Amino acid sequence: MKKRVVTFKVGEDEFCIEIDRVKEIQGIVDIVRIPKSPHFIEGIINLRGNVVPIINLRKRFGFSPKPFDEDTGILMIETKEKVVGFIADKVIGIFDTTVDKIEKPPAVISEDLFRGAGEVNGKLIFLLDIEKILKIREH
Numbered sequence: 001m002k003k004r005v006v007t008f009k010v011g012e013d014e015f016c017i018e019i020d021r022v023k024e025i026q027g028i029v030d031i032v033r034i035p036k037s038p039h040f041i042e043g044i045i046n047l048r049g050n051v052v053p054i055i056n057l058r059k060r061f062g063f064s065p066k067p068f069d070e071d072t073g074i075l076m077i078e079t080k081e082k083v084v085g086f087i088a089d090k091v092i093g094i095f096d097t098t099v100d101k102i103e104k105p106p107a108v109i110s111e112d113l114f115r116g117a118g119e120v121n122g123k124l125i126f127l128l129d130i131e132k133i134l135k136i137r138e139h
């Protein structure tokens with residue numbers, strides 16, 4: 001069975017999300033910071049009258065910070081309850097893959113933010129688990 005995915009880069013790595021979860025993609029906009037929020041929450045934006053929380057995927061994955069530039073994009077992701085924005089270094093494109101090419105992540109991955117890894121457009125990339133990315137771990 002074929003699955004369409006949106007691929008994007010965070011750092012040097014490529015990731016993907018199923019296209020049916022992506023509401024829209026836009027360039028970087030002014031983000032209002034939220035005091036005392038988790039380190040990976042960049043802030044909130046106003047998207048056509050709706051307040052949307054924005055998650056910086058570089059911070060969520062533990063990558064070193066990088067200033068936003070003309071390639072930086074925000075993927076608006078639909079969850080069960082709301083729309084959430086994911087900041088990516090660069091949106092690459094939309095591709096087809098087959099479900100049988102996506103394999104579960106290896107057990108050695110301690111913080112399982114991925115549903116699996118597979119080949120998309122000739123490259124091995126991670127399929128994100130949106131719900132796990134949205135979870136905030138308690139310390």
